[in-house]
Amino acid sequence: MSAPVVTRPSATVSEGAGTARRVPGEPGVWLLVLLDMSVFAVLFVAFLLDRRNEPEAFAAGQADLTLVLGLVNTLVLVTSSALVAGVVRRSRAGVGGTERLLLGSLACGVVFGVLKVVEWAHLLDKGVEPDTGTYSMWFFVLTGLHLVHLLIGSLGLVTLLVIGRRDAHREVAADRRALVEVVATYWHMVDLLWLVIFPLVYLGAS
Template sequence: MAKASTVAACEEPRDATPAMHALRASPRIPGEPGVWVLIFGDLMVFAAFFLCFALARSNAPAAFAADHLLLDRRLGLLGSLLLLSSSLFVALGMHRLREQRPGARRHFGISIALGGGFVVCKLAEYAQKIHRSVTPLTSDFFMYYFTFTAIHLLHVLLGLVVLVLMRDSARPPLTAQRFLLIESGGLFWHVVDLLWIVLFALFYLLGGARG
């Protein structure tokens, strides 16, 4: 037990550079400014997608309602739970880094595994649809479904690479620059999670709403 405690203590950065101490002490907006530009751009693009979907659904409510019933809500819900849990572990890891406590890299590792589970879940759902001859050419609903969720899946894959870099960067000694990069990666992952929650509501919960 003593040996394990020693290993855990050495795994995470308990010592930080003076710049890191100053960063933690000063009030600021989290992350690098550039990541907020990226996040804002992503949100604007997806907002335009959501508007297009809403307009298309209003023009063919009956067809969208029928196609909506072909989605597997269980897989959609499972994917949502996996991403939400992954985002939670990123937040817990970031908290441990800020408090200079051990366990941040372990939390990031769990987040990576959960994000990978989402990818498997989404690929299984795609395979299920294709096996039933449901493709982007089937209807407008599935054209939007495959397009939006595939773009989001690319975000998830990019986010997983970011998470791996975050885990590898959370080694001692933790500098202010590395902390900002890790923090920026965490923000990106939270946005990926948020976008999926909107997509889940749009397709799985509201996709068949008549209006």
């Protein structure tokens, strides 16, 4: 798996304007992101408290998972996040070339979603359903809630692609750069939450 940003020469893009401290995107999206992160934090704590009560059942439930799918999805989402950071970098510098990066990050999002659905289908085939036990309930709740966030973030990436094509021959407006940063901030949160879900759900003590 390789990210185009790895090979892109850094000399072609300068740093964004100024060094003054500023809120990336809009304060509103940060309020949403911090609220979302807080809700997930409560869920993470509740998950581990339940694991303490039923360690054997949680280990057995975890054994039903296909670990490599969780690992690949983590790498895919980290790569997607890096590509989106590349989009913000180029957007701030006011240069083009963001479409390929956006398409790459969106493709990563699609791969993540498809693998997640494949994983769910595999579990359901094995007879593991949300009401099978406490672990499976948490697995479907955490990964399902996360997938909803991934879908919302993907819609944001599609919006940036559509707007980018529409405005391809115009000067990039400041409000579009702000929209890029809003979508990117949300997308990074989707990545960040999965980084925590992965060890909790897939790599617990067994």
